[in-house]
Amino acid sequence: MLAHYFTLSLRRLWRQRQVNLIRVFSLALGLASGLVIFLVVNYMFSFDRHHPHIDRSYWVVTDIQRENTMQTDAAPRPLAEMLRRTYPFVESATRLETVFGRTMSVADGKPGAVRKFNEARNVCFAEPQYFNHFLVEWVAGSPAKALSAPNTIVLSERYARKYFDNADPVGRTVRFDNRVDLTVTGIIKNPPANTQLRYDALISYATIPGLERKGALLDWEGLQSMCFVLLREGTGPEQLASALTEVRKKNLPGDKAAQYAYQVLRLADLNHERSGMAPRPVSYALIAVGLLLVLAACINYINLATAQALQRAREVGLRKAVGSNQFQLIRQFLLETALLTFFAVLLSFMLTQLAMPLVNRTLAAQVEMLYPSISILDLLHPRSLQWFLGLVAAVVLLAGFYPAWVLSRFNPTKALTGQLTTQTIGGFTIRRTLITGQFVLSQLFLIIVLVISTQLKHMQSVDWGFHHANKLTVWLSPPNPVPFDQLRQAWLQLPGVESVTYASDPPASPYNRPTPFSYHFASKPEPFETRLRAADEYYLSAFGLSLVAGRNFSNTDTTAQEIMVNQTLVRQLGVSPVSAVVGKHMRVKDADRIIVGVVDDFRSGDLHQPIVPVTIVHDMGHTMMAVLTLSPNRPKTTLKGIEQIWDETMPYQVYKADQLDELLGSFLKMERLLAGFVQSFALIAMAMSCLGLYGLVTFMAEGRAKEIGVRRVLGAKTPQLLWIFGKEFGRLILIGFLIAAPMGWWLTNAWLQQYSHRISSNVWALGATLGITAFITALTVFGHAFKAAMRNPVEYFRTQ
Structure with missing residues (x-):
């Protein structure tokens, strides 16, 4: 029986291949959008989750409470040593300091010749305890001894090749800031892209006293190191927070103790407002947008499927007359949806993978990180695969059940005698609701796009109050x-x-x-x-x-x-x-x-x-x-x-220079990234709406065929017949706008409040959104509506 259903489904899909191609493309577009967002968010959530003892690892940071509270990612240098020496519930604590704008040089093989490298962010001072906290794969050297002595350095494979080409780096020398020679004592695997601790060179922390003034490591008021703590089993962060309060009061003068507040952050939650690619609320918002786009694709499928319902009336009536029951018909129609979804999934995989290089480049450029390697293969992880299969099953049920239920309920007598109309299969109510929902989504995105784009243009024209053109910044060392x-x-x-x-x-x-x-x-x-x-x-x-x-x-x-x-x-x-x-x-x-x-x-x-x-x-x-x-x-x-x-x-x-205008342009980095994402979402939402409109205008042409024929016979002109369609869609656009406008107004106004230099009003964006939506809708609907209005009225009466 299943093979029979499968054969019938394939024949039917091929017979209506034009409409089915639209269904497949619509589903694929929605699924691809959701997949891209899911892969990006999954990548954000994967940051630093690979380290051992992640559930017991914490990051200690400092808030400076003065005129305003200033959040930092640092702690006093002596803090880690104090915690691991004084508090038994601390299994280990480690400190590290990122190096910015320092020069590393290596001998070039010729007398007096050196190769110079300007390093920032990828080099740090670290203690041997670093390797107890964070997952590091060793190629050569000992984690216990590699950073125990001053003037030693551990390199990643990438930096070993960068400094020494293919020669064995262990035992070789790297000169740091032309002040001290560092001996290479170990080689480690390259850090993964999904870590904020992306260090390719770790200099022993014991090197610092030889580079700085005496007592520099005993300064409790300076905030120069990052402090990570590993608690013993059964110890909670509250105990660590209490100890930090005690340490602060004991080691800082009264006025400073009142200004400093140590905070405890879970290492598993490293991706947050203080540090990371995106705060959690942004990630959750992206997930919501992805689900909305998938939902819009399902809505399109429902509209297109029910728009073709009358064409399948005789088939359903005949199968019921020969003994098929409603459950059997639902199974067949769900199988058709499953097949279409299967093809849509394959196409969505292709679209997603094609988009990944652009997504990876954008993320790498905007957040100054190692080039991420997000790909469709990330779905093969068990948790990701489980989530995706659940989504596909939900799409099949969501997109396929309502049309299957509608078709399977046809009265066989009315179906065989041609007495079914659009009113007898549910009318426009559900389809109007679904299309209105799509209009809400697309118009909401349009409002946001217009406001963000205008604000970005407004920010680019700001008067900085000083001359910045034709300025070259050369970084000193x-x-x-x-x-x-x-x-x-x-x-x-x-x-x-x-x-x-x-x-x-x-x-x-x-x-x-x-x-x-x-x-x-x-x-x-x-x-x-x-x-x-x-x-x-x-x-x-x-x-x-x-x-x-x-x-x-x-x-x-x-x-x-x-x-x-x-x-x-x-x-x-x-x-x-x-x-x-x-x-x-x-x-x-x-x-x-x-x-x-x-x-x-x-x-x-x-x-x-x-x-x-x-x-x-x-x-x-x-x-x-x-x-x-x-x-x-x-x-x-x-x-x-x-x-x-x-x-x-x-x-x-090392000579390193930048144009000053490029540095000022970095202030707009996140705005450009946000504008790009929202513009993409808006285009996808509008494409979904256009496909949904195609389904609804098809349904209207079928349902009001006799009315159009009567009006044509009685002398109605083409513009009057087109108004039948225009009035219906105009009403849906207006209803969608009345819902989207206040939501868009509230969201964009809340977003604009973070800028002191912002556009004065976004009222114009509401009017522009309504006009753009009406124009795109007219272009989408006009061709099909015109064809229905120009059809010979005799054909309408013959088929009714």
Whole structure:
């Protein structure tokens, strides 16, 4: 019997192959959308889940509670040692420190020749306990001894090849920052892409005392290391939190203890607001969107299946007349749905895999991570496969049961005598509801797309308050001494280089941590904080910053005493006029300094926050970059000349340069990613709606065929007949809009509130959404409606 059903189903599917192709493509599009989202979210949830003892592992971080609570990912350096030495319930604790902007060099085989590498994020200082906490596969070396001694380093296979090509790296030497030689004591497997601890080189933590001032590892007020704790069996995080409170009060002065709060985070939940590719709420929202798109595909299938119901009336009537019961008919129709779903799944696999390279590239570019290897093969994992098979079964039941139930209930007498109409098989009520739901989804996405795109364009046109075009940032390599004057004079000799300034950051920087300071009372911090910039006397002219009061830095100030502040800082101090602060003392970074000038306001961070207080310190010792202003008409050889001068002046340091506009563009990274995702979802939702509309207009043409024929015979013109369809769809569009508009208004307004620089209104987006939906609907419906309106009325009467 099953083979018989299978043969009949294949014949039927082939006979209606045009409609079935639409059904298959619609289902495949929805399933592919859901699959892409599922694979991305599954990848996000997989971060650092592979480590041993994940259920007992915790990350200790610090919140700084001042004007606002500032979340960090760090802890004091002595904390890990204190926990593992003092508290028996702590099985192990380890600390590590990520290295940023340091130079690694290796001998090139020729006398005096070296290869240089600028390293950031992939290198860290780590303790031997690191290997007890995190899964590391060893190729050579001993985990117990590899990092126990100072001046040792463990490399991944990738970095071993990078530094030493195919030679055996164990026992070889890597020079760190041209200050210390590190001996390679071990080789480990490359870290997986789905980890935030993506370290390819681990330097022994015991190396730090030889690089920094005495007592640097005993500083309880600095936040320089990450601390991970492994608790013993049966110990809960509450006990660790209690111990941290005790440690904080014991080792920090009273005022500092009140400002610092240690937080305990589960390592299994590493992907959250503080750190990770996406917070959990975002991941859950993506899952909801994926399920909605799959649901929209099922709705299309139902509409298309029921639209063809009248064409199968005689078949159903005949089979019932010869003895088939309703259950047998439902089984056959569900088998047809299962076959179509099978073909849709195969097509969805192809569409998903085709999309994966773009998804992987986008994730790697946006979150600055190792290139992820997400693919359709991830579904072969037992839990993923179980989830996917459940989804396919749900699609078969959801998409197939209602049409099967409708078809199997046909009265055989009416079916064989042609007395069935659309009203006798349920009318438009369910189909109208389903199409309205699709309109709600597509219009909601359209509203969100329009608002996000407009906000992104608005942010790209922001006035930063300083000159940023034609600026090249060359990264310095502290803590090595930099010959500032020599570099500046050499660069200024190049044609196309207009100015050179040294600074810790440009005026707007992603590294924008607030710093407490004192003005009114030397021993009492102000109730708000400032952002610091270290700079030289050429900083103002290079960026076009205007002095409102006072003067620029003096080149005779060699002790970093002179500072300049912006107008917002003076205003929040309550000092008027702004010139009154000039000559006054201000204590910042544990030093008394003198305010020599007030500069006009400029944006110091991303566009989420308003203009905030900023202090510029005349401090060459903390500058991290040289900013070169280039002529728009510079020769093509200018950039090569800049690098050549660097190599001649600082032969042991790696040349690394970026355009300042690219750095500012990084502020919009997440907005671009969000806009891309939402635009994709909106296109898919609109495609779903168009396919659903095809089903409904087919159903309307069948159901109102006699009415159209009568109206045509009585003299109705084509526009009047088209209005029958236009009125129906116009009503559904309007109902969908009345539901989607308030939802879209609420969501977009809530999203816009995070930006201080935002578009003033999104009312226009509602009107534009209604117009776009109406236009796309008209294009989709018009062809089929026109064909129905122009049909010979005799054919309508003959088939009714």
